Amino acid sequence: MIRTNKNMIDLLEKAKIKKEEVIKISTDNLSKIMSPNFKEVHDCIIIDMNNEIKVENVNFKRILSxxxxxxxxxxxxxxxxxNDYIDYSEEVAVLQLAEIIMDTWKYKLKTEYPQYRFCIILSFSEGYVTMRFHVIRENESSWLKADLDEYKDEAIMVQEF
Structure with a gap:
């Protein structure tokens, strides 16, 4: 299921009429953001970009506090x-790249952790595109407000699967 706020709908409409833009990105950076390492840490799935997280070194009580x-x-x-992984590019092109990354993360998370349900959040604010995700848990509230239109200063797309 994909949900968006009105700001994201407007941005996606703008993206449809724009021609494809060239994004300058190194293959190393593309690999890092397209297919990052995911690691399970105390029933949490965490991005481990450089494959450095050691579960035994994580103080989970402190983290929960x-x-x-x-x-x-x-x-x-x-x-x-x-935006931190690419050379400057037009904002709609960065958004289009983020949608591709979102689909890749979805596939990778579903494949590596089929026992979990996930929420991927793509947000756009002041020219920057941010992505994040979390496991959907029945016993915890959502990280976002239910009404995405309450976020007036950013465009948001949420994909739950």
Missing amino acids: MFRDRTGYEASCNEIRI
Whole structure:
């Protein structure tokens, strides 16, 4: 299921009429954001870009005291700002790339962790595209407000699967 707010609908409409833009990105950076390493840490799925996380070194009690729950921890840790991995490009082109990355993450998460349901959040604000995700948990509230149109200053797309 995909949900968007009105700001994202407007941005996607603008993207439809734009021609394809060229995005300059190194293959290393493309690989990092397109198919990052995911690691399971205390029933949380975390992006581990450089394959450095060691579960035994994670102080999970401290983490829960900082983030209140697993959803908050994942949503905070699993944030990638797409613009940080590419050379400057037109904002609609960055959004189009982010949609492709979102689909890739969906496939990879479903394949590697079929026992979980996920929420991927794509947001656009002030020219920057940010992606993050978290596991959907019945016993924890959503990381986002239910009404996405309450976010007036950013365009948001949410994909749950």
